[in-house]
Amino acid sequence: MDQEQLRTLFEQVRDGAMDIDGAMVRMRHMPFEDLGFAKIDHHRALRHGIPEVVFAKGKTAEQVVAIAGKLLENAHNVLITRADGECAAAVTAALAGAEYAPLSGTIRFWRDRTVHGKGRIAVVCAGTSDMPVAEEARITAEVMGNEVETIYDIGVAGIHRLMSNRERLSEARVIVVCAGMEGALPSAVGGLVSCPVIAVPTSVGYGASFHGLAALLGMLNSCASNVTVVNIDNGFGAGYVASLINRV
């Protein structure tokens, strides 16, 4: 309920076009509907000006199809994350226009391909095993209207590979860096560029990586000042924030 609607409401009350009980009901009325198991918030799509997102993990394929179907009535673009093969099969069968990317587990309805981003987003990862997370970030950023460049497999132990990509990195307006194990790549990238860097720790590793904790702590303690961090394996969140930064 924005200022305009509120002003209109007061005017209707003043002019007698609406009685007080009706006004009070209107005040409590919010623009979402109820599917029974989840309140879909179209309002949120309006507020953010971005696609609707469904987190598929922990939901049945039927639930995902129902939610996505409902969302597609109002939103041009819909992104489903953490979808397994069974979920993807159900969505693809039920809803037209679904693009499934198995590596990252994303399903994308990309009907409005307008570019909103002002510059280019670079998505970087340290090793081959980090690619699912990086791909989730790339696909998110694309469906939110950005040009994305990927630079994969440039870990800090082979620093000349990083250096050889310095120019491409410098041209990005915001960079997403995914890394597991020691999670050192965001610091190294952050020191090379002057734009914001969004670090994504991945759960890649074993033993004392503690499922991404080592990378997470490393990134939070980055000595590069232009680094912020999102949750372990949260490629979606990184792509999302990168998109917001790229459109401000």
Place this chain on the structure above:
Amino acid sequence: MDQEQLRTLFEQVRDGAMDIDGAMVRMRHMPFEDLGFAKIDHHRALRHGIPEVVFAKGKTAEQVVAIAGKLLENAHNVLITRADGECAAAVTAALAGAEYAPLSGTIRFWRDRTVHGKGRIAVVCAGTSDMPVAEEARITAEVMGNEVETIYDIGVAGIHRLMSNRERLSEARVIVVCAGMEGALPSAVGGLVSCPVIAVPTSVGYGASFHGLAALLGMLNSCASNVTVVNIDNGFGAGYVASLINRV
């Protein structure tokens, strides 16, 4: 060493203006000097186009004075963070133009007050005890050329206070949110606005707050997609990244 300098160097070699041994020496020469205990990197200032920063904690007052003095020869603005009273006294006595803010422990040399930011940065905190961290963010953002608005003491347990600031929050281009204890404020703010939110967990709390760990974990798991996180009590980092986002 940028592309221009490299090209010039090759041209000098081609033209005989420089012999090969000299060229190889030039290749290794980097623009930093050596104070004995710390290599000051003027290059970094050029690269980022932003003030030099000194992290005072763990350094003697003499070291801070020496480093800051050297930096002030090349940089317009210098920011010293985590300075205690003794350090501040030494810096103020030795170097003209120092502004000490005891609450946040920052010392600022703010000689070039050009505004670089395109919009306004909001700095928000949950409780009075979070103010030192929020102030570090504010001062950092200011010295980096931004207009900053502060909205303090609006925790989630008094959600109407948050709601009453909704408009001011919506007008910001990027928001820094500092909170200790359960660290829920960034999620609540993130759900109200569409701009990037940088969350700063603070070490405010006791018992199971574990010196900011509870707030940190809460922020990393935020259900608002526009939230990224920096280290516990890292107001400087949040102000820094907010400035970068505000100038892209």
Place this chain on the structure above:
Amino acid sequence: MDQEQLRTLFEQVRDGAMDIDGAMVRMRHMPFEDLGFAKIDHHRALRHGIPEVVFAKGKTAEQVVAIAGKLLENAHNVLITRADGECAAAVTAALAGAEYAPLSGTIRFWRDRTVHGKGRIAVVCAGTSDMPVAEEARITAEVMGNEVETIYDIGVAGIHRLMSNRERLSEARVIVVCAGMEGALPSAVGGLVSCPVIAVPTSVGYGASFHGLAALLGMLNSCASNVTVVNIDNGFGAGYVASLINRV
């Protein structure tokens, strides 16, 4: 052994109706019987005035059937929690009156539907994935004789949804709030109402949620003073305590 029985025993000794050895045996006699693998405590049912509860996880279907069957001889209502499909099939086949709720994994024998609660209990959850835990709380509260209202999927990132339910929340006498990820919802709810709030962290989330630890720590550090916390995913415990509060 309560005061009445003790007094009676002394009177019998005084009156010669019982000899001393018999009295000492009586003193040690407690009202529970032995099934071989678990001592069933009917006494407990009398003491609390509430249904008997069986925690099915870690027990075989046969053990659950045997324990529940024994309990049903003395108790009107019996609640089985954490039952999987195999256990439910065995219980349903063996014992009349079983109601299985697969989402929460509860089996309920609800023979005495007297309402003991003085007001209404609200059960709230942040997201669709938190529903199994919330349902366990709801079913527990119902079988303990309470009127329960559920308000699902109102996370803090969509705070207007929370606000639009403010009135319903205010009418509850005690509220159970289930949330995973950052676990911020209990603080937000706690700030809106003046009744006791029982927070249930759920293991919903990934990465730095650490299987519910982030939500647990967040709730323990709640800045709302009316919040207490139970174990991760312990919907039963929350429903149980809410029932106790509602009948005092």
Place this chain on the structure above:
Amino acid sequence: MDQEQLRTLFEQVRDGAMDIDGAMVRMRHMPFEDLGFAKIDHHRALRHGIPEVVFAKGKTAEQVVAIAGKLLENAHNVLITRADGECAAAVTAALAGAEYAPLSGTIRFWRDRTVHGKGRIAVVCAGTSDMPVAEEARITAEVMGNEVETIYDIGVAGIHRLMSNRERLSEARVIVVCAGMEGALPSAVGGLVSCPVIAVPTSVGYGASFHGLAALLGMLNSCASNVTVVNIDNGFGAGYVASLINRV
């Protein structure tokens, strides 16, 4: 802003007693004022019908005096927690009616001694060292209008002491149990009574107590179903919730 005020506002608009701009200003106006460093929320006192509380730790004595002074203009009773001797001296000197309890670090302004509680609250602790936390709970519950009974130093290793207090425990309407080290007392108490038990882990102990973590985990895993938990050393929170339960 409650329903009554809102209805009145609409009526004024309808009747022309207020113009629309004024109405919109009123809508945004919330009942708190600004001291510069903290927004005092008188509204909260009205909402909860309970005393205002100031958490003194992390605030200067001057700040505490200023906040408490302001609160006393509107509230009958004010409770200051975590106050050290210096703070207490400043408050006592500046504001009439302050009662300082050094053991728990609380300062109480107890001007309205109306009893709101319907029954008695028992505050129990395991050892002498847990008394500061227990006392904070007692003082909080008293200032909120409850009759409080204390039962101190009854740890589980001397279980006959616990048993000898069984009757007194059974007569309470809600029980607060404070324990450090292994934190087993709430389970033992919870098994003896049928009322709600609020467990407060204390930081008493050494080594593997990890500053209260052992007690906290023990209480969260209590095998007694009537136990909920608050933060380590949070005697205030326990007394607060106990008071809410005792008045429903």
Place this chain on the structure above:
Amino acid sequence: MDQEQLRTLFEQVRDGAMDIDGAMVRMRHMPFEDLGFAKIDHHRALRHGIPEVVFAKGKTAEQVVAIAGKLLENAHNVLITRADGECAAAVTAALAGAEYAPLSGTIRFWRDRTVHGKGRIAVVCAGTSDMPVAEEARITAEVMGNEVETIYDIGVAGIHRLMSNRERLSEARVIVVCAGMEGALPSAVGGLVSCPVIAVPTSVGYGASFHGLAALLGMLNSCASNVTVVNIDNGFGAGYVASLINRV
């Protein structure tokens, strides 16, 4: 190599019955043989005067059969712990006299049933789910020559059940107490008796039990002074040490 053998060796050297090189070889010769994948230490059996033990987890059924077969050549009694059904089938088929107890996963060769213990060992557990660990302790203590009494399912939340077993507990010479969840039972038992209590945390529980960590910490912080602790789920170790104490 004990003192007797050493003295004999010196005598042989003195008497010329052995030359010096031979003596030095003898010095290095230790009484164990090599199966290729594990050095079996008959010496250890002699040293401790107790059965040989094989930890089956992480070994193939073939390895367990081979090791146990070799041990049975020299030891009267052999205990295999953490054996699954497949391992038990292989051992039972290959080696005569094997007794498999599926609940605890132990296989016992109990050929010498001499009683070594001076008193009785009590094995206690808090809940039905703790029985596998308690049974491992019981079987270990029995095969080491002790009379064992089991008292199962007497958790602290039903403290009268504990009290009703006080006499039996008091008659034991050493007590093993197994408990998961909050792990409070060893403290309660320890306070009732004056003999040594060996506490075994079990991994029974969920959520904040963290796979036995809560119980482990609780037991380490026991306020009863007669409690020592072994590893989570280590029923064998508890039965082993109880046996040693019972024979000193």
Place this chain on the structure above:
Amino acid sequence: MDQEQLRTLFEQVRDGAMDIDGAMVRMRHMPFEDLGFAKIDHHRALRHGIPEVVFAKGKTAEQVVAIAGKLLENAHNVLITRADGECAAAVTAALAGAEYAPLSGTIRFWRDRTVHGKGRIAVVCAGTSDMPVAEEARITAEVMGNEVETIYDIGVAGIHRLMSNRERLSEARVIVVCAGMEGALPSAVGGLVSCPVIAVPTSVGYGASFHGLAALLGMLNSCASNVTVVNIDNGFGAGYVASLINRV
């Protein structure tokens, strides 16, 4: 209240020597008195047949003097642990017979020097820094009536020192082993002897010793089966249990 007293009570009721109300009062009467801040349990001393113990940390010197004075009225021997110099001065000034050992912070009233132990207790430590904990164990075991032998500074990195003490270790009836850092000494000692070994992790170390956590975990995972563990720095507990084992 033991069986004898109970039988006597019943006899008095039967014989009319006591009325029923008096009997019920007697039943509730337990043998402890109330000092106001701590219930002193003389009963415990009777039950264990061992000295009374006061944990001084967290108590004021006055409290310690009062408790110890009261205890000395009924107990021959009293042990005060974790006493600092100020506490020791107060106790020594107020109560005759106090022996203060500053290294371990223990104060001992050792009036009854009867030897109860059947064999010798060895107290072993890995390094010089572990001596305070080892001394607390030694003093505890002595005051409980044991002959104690100390073997200090024999860490596993100098394994020949351990081996050279093998004979002395073998002659002990129970061994206390104190070690910080990696906490490996109990395993090595446990492998050399056949008697029970009580392991005490100490907080000696730095960095990843995490205040004794590394040693604690190491000891809990000991590959020697005769090792049990007490809390970090709990020399008292180890000496206490060793004494119990030595007298069974």
Place this chain on the structure above:
Amino acid sequence: MDQEQLRTLFEQVRDGAMDIDGAMVRMRHMPFEDLGFAKIDHHRALRHGIPEVVFAKGKTAEQVVAIAGKLLENAHNVLITRADGECAAAVTAALAGAEYAPLSGTIRFWRDRTVHGKGRIAVVCAGTSDMPVAEEARITAEVMGNEVETIYDIGVAGIHRLMSNRERLSEARVIVVCAGMEGALPSAVGGLVSCPVIAVPTSVGYGASFHGLAALLGMLNSCASNVTVVNIDNGFGAGYVASLINRV
């Protein structure tokens, strides 16, 4: 790009054999090629003078075959670690010369068997269950050109077994020690020898071993000064560093 190549490049520019644009391209050209999903770095093989290594876990069998095939074009020896049976079958079918060791999960292409090591590397493990990790270290060290001696199953609880291998240990030039549970073996070995010891914690154990954390912490706190540590289960890393040390 080494100094020689750089000098040659400058000479070509000086002599006109290469123009400036070509030189700048050369400067950026690094010796790795792109397979699409991973940048293979032949350069690294040249730099280290050692085999190429493929970490198979998290890669498909097809990816491993493709990477290994490409590497074999340039490298004599290739080592694949963490390969399961399916991966091994695919590699063996596709590429000649593969040797699969199922226990450690390594696949080795060992075409150049030149010995580079100056002395012998000893690989030691504490128990049978640690052998997979130890074997990974052995196979790594062998393929890197070292003579390796294995000494398995010599845990600290049977210290005479360790002592009986003292001579063999003393003859090694560097020692790899693998141990789970309490991880004490590296300290004991380190105290016996004067050469560098590389400690590998293994995830062997249960309960409070926390998947190798106990062993890891123990090794980091070793009281033997010649011990360094690698990640949990990282037999490869230990064999790799041992090889580097053995060839310096």
Place this chain on the structure above:
Amino acid sequence: MDQEQLRTLFEQVRDGAMDIDGAMVRMRHMPFEDLGFAKIDHHRALRHGIPEVVFAKGKTAEQVVAIAGKLLENAHNVLITRADGECAAAVTAALAGAEYAPLSGTIRFWRDRTVHGKGRIAVVCAGTSDMPVAEEARITAEVMGNEVETIYDIGVAGIHRLMSNRERLSEARVIVVCAGMEGALPSAVGGLVSCPVIAVPTSVGYGASFHGLAALLGMLNSCASNVTVVNIDNGFGAGYVASLINRV
């Protein structure tokens, strides 16, 4: 007791120069003496061929002086680590030849300056605050007979500084790298060189650095294969192992 001495002993027994009881006593006699509070192990010095080391923390100045004085009777070089100013004053006053380095807290008696190392050791640190740890490594390596080169303040966020030192790093035979915060420097250095790298996490940082834990985990998960790790702040250990590697 080495092989020579043992052979001599046997010869004496054979030749009748020593009787058997005497021989057995000699067998048990180890070459250390007893100062009362610490067994000094001259044997260790012989075994390692390196200086004696005293860890001063946790010892009184008097203890350090006594131990060091005793050691200096037999060892040329003695190193005291973790000495504060008071300790240094006492040592310098009592013992000739002491060199105190306050930054690292080391005291060095460097009487034999023979160079044993075959190459050069590089000691590298990331920031100025890491210098105390790096200096401890440098001083240790020097007193053990090595030529040491220090390269300080080259963190990964300024990667060109690291690259500009590539040549000096490549010339080292072993490298010690000290870094706090995210601890990424060892990986970056490890990728540039082919020699062994010893990583030392430092406790430099704040918040989520958790006193060096973040750096420790990062280093354990290094993607560079030539990195091993020592304890947090353990500059001594790193310098020690580097010296061993440099002399093999």
